[in-house]
Amino acid sequence: MHYHPLWDWALDLLQDRRLVPHFVFDAQCLSKFNEERFVHFINEPWTADAFWSAQSQLPPNAKPLAFILYADKSKLSSFGSQKGYLIIARIANLPIHIRNGNTALGGGRIVGWLPIIVENQEHAKKKNYIDFKNAVWHTSFYQLLASVVKLSTTGYWFECGDGIQCHLWPLILILSADYEEQCIMALIHGLKGKFPCPVCLVPQDEQSVLHPHELHTSCQSKDTLHTARLRPSEKEKEDQLKAFSLRNVENVFWRILYTDVHRTLSVDRLHTYEEGLWGDHLWNEVKFWISDLGREAAIKLDKNFDALPQWPNLTHFSSVMVVDFNDSTALGDLSKDILHLSCCKLGHLLLRCIRYYMELDMYTSFEVQTEDTISAGRFALQKFSEVMEPETFKNWNFPKKHLISHIFNDILAKGVTCNYNTKPNEKMHGSLRKIYLQHTNFKNVASQILRYDEWLLTSTSMHTKLDELDEAFADFWMKLNGFLNGFLPQNNIHLPDGRRIHLRAEDMITEFRFLHINYESMVDWRLHQDLLRCNPQFYGSPRYDCVMVKTADKPFFARLVYMFSSSTGSADFPLALIHPYDVGIASSCRRRDDDIGMWHVRAKPRSSSEIISVRSIVRGAALASNPETPGDYFVIHTVDTDIFLRVKALQAQLL
Numbered sequence: 001m002h003y004h005p006l007w008d009w010a011l012d013l014l015q016d017r018r019l020v021p022h023f024v025f026d027a028q029c030l031s032k033f034n035e036e037r038f039v040h041f042i043n044e045p046w047t048a049d050a051f052w053s054a055q056s057q058l059p060p061n062a063k064p065l066a067f068i069l070y071a072d073k074s075k076l077s078s079f080g081s082q083k084g085y086l087i088i089a090r091i092a093n094l095p096i097h098i099r100n101g102n103t104a105l106g107g108g109r110i111v112g113w114l115p116i117i118v119e120n121q122e123h124a125k126k127k128n129y130i131d132f133k134n135a136v137w138h139t140s141f142y143q144l145l146a147s148v149v150k151l152s153t154t155g156y157w158f159e160c161g162d163g164i165q166c167h168l169w170p171l172i173l174i175l176s177a178d179y180e181e182q183c184i185m186a187l188i189h190g191l192k193g194k195f196p197c198p199v200c201l202v203p204q205d206e207q208s209v210l211h212p213h214e215l216h217t218s219c220q221s222k223d224t225l226h227t228a229r230l231r232p233s234e235k236e237k238e239d240q241l242k243a244f245s246l247r248n249v250e251n252v253f254w255r256i257l258y259t260d261v262h263r264t265l266s267v268d269r270l271h272t273y274e275e276g277l278w279g280d281h282l283w284n285e286v287k288f289w290i291s292d293l294g295r296e297a298a299i300k301l302d303k304n305f306d307a308l309p310q311w312p313n314l315t316h317f318s319s320v321m322v323v324d325f326n327d328s329t330a331l332g333d334l335s336k337d338i339l340h341l342s343c344c345k346l347g348h349l350l351l352r353c354i355r356y357y358m359e360l361d362m363y364t365s366f367e368v369q370t371e372d373t374i375s376a377g378r379f380a381l382q383k384f385s386e387v388m389e390p391e392t393f394k395n396w397n398f399p400k401k402h403l404i405s406h407i408f409n410d411i412l413a414k415g416v417t418c419n420y421n422t423k424p425n426e427k428m429h430g431s432l433r434k435i436y437l438q439h440t441n442f443k444n445v446a447s448q449i450l451r452y453d454e455w456l457l458t459s460t461s462m463h464t465k466l467d468e469l470d471e472a473f474a475d476f477w478m479k480l481n482g483f484l485n486g487f488l489p490q491n492n493i494h495l496p497d498g499r500r501i502h503l504r505a506e507d508m509i510t511e512f513r514f515l516h517i518n519y520e521s522m523v524d525w526r527l528h529q530d531l532l533r534c535n536p537q538f539y540g541s542p543r544y545d546c547v548m549v550k551t552a553d554k555p556f557f558a559r560l561v562y563m564f565s566s567s568t569g570s571a572d573f574p575l576a577l578i579h580p581y582d583v584g585i586a587s588s589c590r591r592r593d594d595d596i597g598m599w600h601v602r603a604k605p606r607s608s609s610e611i612i613s614v615r616s617i618v619r620g621a622a623l624a625s626n627p628e629t630p631g632d633y634f635v636i637h638t639v640d641t642d643i644f645l646r647v648k649a650l651q652a653q654l655l
Contacts (some may be wrong), residue, residue: 001140003112006089007147007170010065011158013091014168019106020161023093025063028053032525042369043524045092045173048415054171054258063166064154066092066173068099068149070425071114071141072181087112087144088425092173100424108425112144127238131247137184138252145252152257158229172256174420175264178271179399185253186216186261193245195401198265199406207402208395210385216262221246222254266410266420267403273361276400282354287321289347302625310543312531313450313623314639348596349387349504355597356384362644364407364417367524368538374408472561472579472609476502480566483611483616484573503566512563512574517547519619530620534560534576546633547648548618549578554653555618555646556582557635559602561609574614580604581623581633590654593634599647 013019024046031038045051045066045323054064068090076082089111090099098106117136123129142149149172155169175185179198182188186198195201200213226241241248253261290297302319309317363377381404388396392466409415416421484501487559513535521528533543546559558578565574583602593600601623622639637647 001112001115001143003087003144004109005066005147006111006144007151007156008171008590009089009109009111010067010091013106014158014160016105017161019094019098022095022098022106023091023160024095025065025093025166027055039370039372042411043367043416044095045415046421048411050173050413054173057258058169059155059167061167062169064093064173065168065170067170068174068176068420069172070108070176070422071185072177072422073116078164083116084111085116085251086110086428087113087114087141088428092419096418100418108428110428112141114140128641131249132468134184134187134247135249138187138249141493142252142255145256149255152255152259169258170256172253172259172261172264174266174414175253175261176266176268176420176422176425177420178268179276179403182265186265187247187249187251188216189242189245189247191399194242195245197402198402199262199440199501202402205397207399208388208397210381210402210405212405217264218245218251218254218260221251221262225250227639231415234601263413266414267407268420268422269361269364269417270421270423270426272400272403273357273364277357277404278361280400281396282350282357285350286354289350290321293347300627304624308624308636309546309622311620311636311639313620314622314636331514332418351596353384353387355595356380356387358638359597360384360404362638362641364411365417366641367418367521369411369416373523374411378408381407386614454519470561471606472577474607474609476577477505479576479609479611482653483575484566487573487613509566512565515614515617517617517619518613519642521642523641526643528619532617534563546581546621546623547578548643549580549612550616550618554650556580557621557623557633558582558610559603559623563614573610576614576617577609577611579606579609594651594654599635599650600626601633601635603633618646 014023026045027046030043030047031040033039042048043156051066054066055062058064061490061555062435070088070090072086074084074086076084087110087601088108090108091106092099094106099108101107114137117133120129151168151170155167157165158168159165175182177185180190182198188195188198190196192204194204195216196204196207197213198216200215202213206213221244224241224244224246228237228246228248231237231240237248251261253259253264290301298321302321305320306316306318308314308316359380360377363373363380366373388401396653410420411417421529481501481503488501513533515532515534518527519530520526532545532547534545536542544560546557549558558580560576561579562577563575564577565572567573581601581603583604585600586604589600619642621634621643622636624636626634635643637644
């Protein structure tokens with residue numbers, strides 16, 4: 001067992017003067033005024049119930065020092081023959097941008113390497129051998145925790161880097177892991193056990209029904225083990241333990257005061273949603289029904305994926321039917337024309353199931369949670385469970401289906417899901433693999449990446465007949481004059497002698513191909529940024545991004561055609577020529593789209609382009625074209641949480 005004492009690592013952070021101002025040691029109850037009332041919200045661990053509960057049990061003036069621990073195996077060699085079993089630690093008292101950040105200062109640190117038991121085929125899968133491996137895991141993990149165990153009963157006075165003495169009290173607040181690792185941490189039998197959930201006592205055959213069940217507790221598990229060990233025979237011991245799906249091993253986390261291992265375990269979105277419900281189940285169902293529709297349907301789906309727009313955090317796939325695909329961001333948008341109600345009723349039902357799955361995934365990914373967002377998320381969970389008919393598709397009686405029933409309890413207890421998501425820890429596996437390759441077999445794994453300076457040549461002066469470029473530029477100068485003559489008085493800008501603007505084709509304007517848009521997120525109320533392109537040659541291909549434009553009534557979507565600035569006197573006005581997608585959609589079509597959670601937009605004729613101020617752009621948007629109806633598009637509202645809420649608000653206006 002290789003390790004760095006956990007307490008020593010924590011004290012190193014507390015001594016760092018750069019980090020000390022960011023530590024939060026007291027539970028907080030936070031609210032924000034929404035122009036009508038104060039709304040209580042949850043984000044960081046110290047704003048949630050578990051932190052509050054732990055501090056309430058401590059002596060007066062004692063400060064909880066809360067650890068987040070992650071453990072998992074990592075493949076170090078190209079063929080997976082060499083593995084490492086790493087433990088990564090983070091401090092829950094640091095804000096998430098530091099705790100989960102990409103820099104070493106205050107971020108995750110590998111604090112231990114667990115021993116890997118070589119599989120013995122003679123004993124593999126035997127109960128005693130599995131118990132032995134679990135015992136090795138917990139005995140080894142104790143070496144890392146030994147420096148914390150004693151202090152969890154007494155606390156520790158320490159002078160931090162700011163010169164202030166604190167009575168620190170260590171505890172394990174969160175254990176971050178996939179399902180298999182959680183079973184080891186909780187010491188339950190797992191997938192085939194009588195109660196396969198590490199959090200509650202749900203019977204093995206009731207996992208598909210999302211009802212509350214009695215919770216596991218460390219006290220109950222400890223008493224069960226001690227009672228079982230008093231039984232006179234091995235069979236009686238085993239029967240006693242099987243009644244609670246427990247293993248005959250002492251749990252290392254029982255040694256830490258104010259830490260209940262079953263409460264520290266959390267639903268992991270990466271493995272439960274993206275790789276579990278989606279990757280292993282829903283996506284396979286989609287591929288099955290598309291394959292059932294024939295070769296043409298499969299080809300059409302691949303073409304639709306290839307036609308998706310380039311967008312940050314949206315992976316572009318040229319084909320999906322022959323590859324493992326774990327990102328559900330745009331599946332509903334692209335399969336709508338293939339799994340249509342008229343040709344495949346079960347396919348349409350599956351789309352509705354995916355709709356509620358994606359809504360549930362979006363609500364659980366919010367960076368800030370309020371009572372309203374949690375209620376909306378619970379509603380999506382309820383609808384998802386109702387639509388998933390076991391007799392229609394498959395048997396949904398498996399742990400990852402059941403685990404989602406705990407997701408909102410985890411949010412209330414430990415804050416937003418990114419506090420305990422395994423994704424930041426999984427990212428560290430890649431750097432370990434790279435180091436291993438560089439220092440062992442010396443393989444050249446570096447790839448050549450072409451890098452372009454995005455900040456160069458973002459503007460050019462133009463003096464040309466724009467109306468000859470494409471239909472969108474028809475009557476360009478007339479539209480520009482009309483816009484400026486209406487825009488300037490509205491902004492209290494008046495020309496001398498009340499003159500009107502009359503620009504001609506020989507006048508100069510400046511073209512721009514790159515735009516920063518700052519907007520306040522509807523989820524966390526912080527400033528976010530979109531980088532928008534309006535470029536005929538962006539990495540060798542044209543890219544004209546879409547935007548959401550605000551109006552006095554309600555926002556609409558449009559595509560950027562041309563960005564430029566026009567000068568009047570000493571003032572410079574940044575403007576954009578846009579192609580509006582605001583044609584009305586028939587109510588029958590709206591109802592069908594709403595059934596699977598889509599927001600449908602339709603383009604005006606290209607010649608009906610408009611000029612707007614870039615300051616009226618709310619944010620960027622990713623739109624996928626409808627191949628069945630040219631000029632129709634679907635908003636990909638699952639690319640981030642802000643656009644998700646904005647589209648939900650538009651849908652609510654139609655109710």
